[in-house]
Amino acid sequence: NRADVKNIMREIHRESGGNSYKEELLNAKQLCQFMNTYQKSSTDEDWTEEKALELIRSTTEDRQASTLSCLQFAMLLDDRANDVYDPVSLQPGRGDSLRMYMSNSLADYWINSSHNTYLTGDQLKGHSASEQYTFVLQRGCRCIELDCWDGSKDVPKGNPGTEPIITHGHTLCTKIFFKDVIRAIKNSAFGPPANNPYPVILSIEMHCSAKFQDRMYEICNEEFGDMMLLLKDEDMQMATLPSPEELKHKILIKGKRAKKLVATAADVQDSDSEDEDEDAVDDELIEKAKKAKAKHEKQIKKSESMQKTKVEDVKSKSVSRWGNLVYLCAVHFKGFNFPGKPYEMSSFAEGKLKKLADSSRDAFIEYNMKQLARVYPFGGRVDSSNLDPSIAWASGCQLVALNFQTGDNAMWLNFGKFRENGNVGYVLKPPFMRGTGPKLLPIRLTVCVLSCQRLPNNEASSDILDPYVQVELSGAPGDTQVKRTVTIQDNGFNPVFGGGRGEAFEFEIQEREVAMLKILVMDEDISTFTVVGQCCIPVTCIRPGYRHVTLYDTHNGTL
Template sequence: MCFTMPKSLSRATAESPPTRRHTFNAHGTQALSSLKRALNIGLFIAPTVIHFPGDGGKSDIYLSAAIQRSLRQLFSDLRQDESTLPRRLFQSFLVEVQGERPDRVSMTLTDDTYTFQRFLEVWWKGFGLEIEKPMSLDQKDLTKPISNYFIDSSHNTYLAGNQLSGKASVETYKRVLLQGCRCVEIDVWDNTTAPSPDKSVAGSAKDVPRSEHSQRFSTNTLHTAAAHVKAAVDDRIDRTRQFLGVEKVHSLTPRCSKFDVSGLSLDRGIGLPLGFPDGDDRANVEQPSGGWKPVLPLDEPIVMHGWTFNQPIGFRQVCKAIREVGFETTHLPIIISLEVHALAEQQEKMVQIMKEEWAGLLIEKPHEACPNSQMPRLEELLDKILVKVKKASLSTENSMTMGSLVPKGAAVEDDNASMSDDGRPVKRPPPKVPICENLSNLAVYTHSEHFVNHESFTLKSPSHIFSISEKKILDLWESKRDELFAHNRHFFMRAYPKASRVNSSNPDPSQFWRRGVQMVAMNWQKWDEGMMLNKAMFSGEHGWVLKPPGFRSDDHELCVQRDALSYRTFDLTITVLAGQHIPLPEGMPRHKAHSLRPLVKCELHIEKGEERSRGIVEGGVRLRPVDWKKQTGSGRSDHPEFTGHRELSFKGIHRVEESLSFVRFRVEHEQSRIYLKDTFAAWACIRLDRLATGYRVIPLLDLGGIETTGILFVKVQKNYRL
């Protein structure tokens, strides 16, 4: 193994001409200063390549000088007084510190002694230093009924940006599916962009005389018109901007002060924001002077956000996108959560489109081995699409008037109705319409049911799904926690964000998972704390995570009372040793990387005592609460070594279900050497049961949830108590 000097440093040294002392002038002094600065940056900060012999350079890695020093110190400590590392000490390290399986270790270690080079090669190539324990589809238990799994879910999937003015795009469906999401939401409306002569402007109510249509506008008409008003205004603004010669900056570049990185996700390789058409999608849009606008089929339903100013996309386009990428990364099933505002005629179009676009994938009838009286096992639904929608109404008396406006001030509560912060329904026109029979029949194992109150928990239909707002679920937990938890052991529940989250923020999803809620619909438009936890929950799990023991319908031997479930108490210590390629906070130029002063904040996301029905008591003594947040001292530059306060210790973590608990890291710039408006640089989040022990590498993600080249080198220790 050899350490190669960075190319930039090599060039600087080779190209520097010999300089005689007596000819030194101001230019020579400046050149020497530049060379010295290059040496300092290149030799002591920039990572150097490490070659493992015998593999043709396939395993070459770059490690910063700080990480290399930590590894050499570790090797020196392990070998004790020996010149090389004996196999028995190497084996003890891998088993006791790194947590590797003894049988695997004994099979891998074949040498009697190990030099530093050989030690690092065998450790790195044979076992790896990943912080997250690997998970493959072959390791997953797919034999349980589908209601026994947590499902990676999204809310208003069609939107990019905020909930009121964010653009709708088929690209958002592709992105979330490729990133592991398995439950996507589609809000479907009548297409009233160009009504035909024989239809009302609503375009879908049957058997209604045209004279009645001329006297009454449908809610869909007004809603769609709002989007067209916004489009017209946008077009006029853009025309005026072009006439005045003013460049439009804020739509495609971060130079605008209103640019929000949390609402964007860059296209792979081309750097276009989420929602901007690219590739084949540009063939489906036209470009008038006002910018990109979708060309929609005149007789097919559309997808858009109700009562806001975002422009629509075609329902068929969405279905095509889902088929294109839905099973590209996994074979596990997809649930389509339909919020239907289209009337009967275009509901029939929806059914036709779904059967055409998802032919061979769509679940249209119960599985042969699984009648309607029971839920299928996950393994029986591989490469399948399930539709979640309401059942057809028993009465169709009101079908003629569902499209009309209700009297001003009337309040309607629906599964996805907008709610105020105190849980009261917002007064607005009703979004619900009666569901036609053909569409209803597609809800084979996943049909929506309206939740009225806790008495609804007596509903025994295996396929029903309650969609309940985040606040209402928390209120139910306070008043009917046993009933709520018992229901969720057997049946589906979906939590969705409260309507006041117009900026696409998210709640903490773990508080709902701990209550047994299978689907926590997240606003993927914003990578905040909630989305960080969501990513950690489903990392490597292909969008479906088996619930822990006691949370499942087949756990007959365990008590239904959640507080009687067994938990473990343990201590956790994380020592942050070094890092490299730490991403720079927004606003810090690349040439100022040496001024970065990164510090690492660490936070535990576990169930607190107040979330349970009883306080945390052991042996009759109430335990002292744990400080859930710690932070290190600051390092230097984007290749830091943490030499000061670097040990983050959490002692006495009580009664923890590790599969529903998380540790989150935030890397921030300490405001000392250079002031920044935003100090947030990068983050990582790991589920506690997947958190590997020993010396590990933590990959860092940026503010858009994309993995960077940045890493932290840490040591993780867990000490379990009985």
């Protein structure tokens, strides 16, 4: 009993001049008219009655069938082939030449990026694992983070005291060998099953003394070899960064290049390390972080004493060879009036991003036409929650470092965004962010929620779902909006909204190129609201018409 589908069929009959609906059937002419009137996008070919008849007969074993029943029509509407995410946008190259699509400067792309990639849990006492690098790389991530520290005897177990390690410093997070991580990256960056050939950026947060940096240099040379892209003297004069197409199967290391003959204590601490600007960050987050750190204060202090690099040890060593492997040079951001070289790269704390986006968005967009900018979460997000990536993307920032282990709003948006272009981790920014064209005109987007089908009840209780649908828009300043339907009581099987006519919401969108639509199906209980499923889609990837929305769970698995 699909009241929503029957209403659509009535509308088709009405528009085709039909005077009877009692048979609840659609013929080829009516189906053809429906496909051309409602379902056709700008890139689709016109439907013919012959093509419509072929579609009708594909739904049944009767090769002489000439009409479509309500059940068959419902099956067509619910099919994955009718998904709201434009299948052309999902293809590598978005339906055109992938080679051409991937031939712009690296600065012209949004790049799928990970924060503290080694962690599988929280930022205070989480487990570290080299397998996490394989996990994110195989899911399209192209920028990963390595926090590098001096190792010590049997830390981790089996360390002779000469092997560098990766961990979240000054915390209780477990430690892993740098060499194990490098091997995991080598084996999974470009290999099966993903077989993604496009370049991977290693964002290095360096805390090692020169001796351990030299060991890192040896490991990378042994494992990566010619896969690493090195910065040559002639590259210093480059006008733009190379393209992903030119850099297939290449590893780019981002870090500090030493300028002095002798290492100092300042050289040990990476100029791009994640110091925090707490301005413009939620007070609740700051307070939550203080409480969490206070709870483990004694253990953390003990850990810090074991991890701290001795300044006198550093000063006695000459500068390591590590800097020779760095292609993207980490530098402090001095302001938009001091643009750097294309190969120079700055990182921005969450709070700093918000201030710059609020006060100087246009200048930020222009800055990001030439250089890469990486944004990372506020250090107080000890639970590994994420910042809203929409603000950074709308400012032209290429790399928004997210905690992939966390199923939250940011990772939903990230998953939806990077499904575009075949999930290779690179999505071309719009022309106005590349300096090659104007913004598209504002649009009005209408979203009408008709029904849900067979919603899963993931809770342990046997309570029947009370679903409602929340529709959100995120993107450029002023485009953020949230709307919702009424709640349907006790019906998770086939809740219908508006008596089958749906609940419609209108969104005025100023910058559709950076706007994302998020659809949340929620279960409303007496005092709680639980996510049943979610789907995020770039507005430019939405197909018009009556469409099926594939829902994903909180960790982006298909329901």
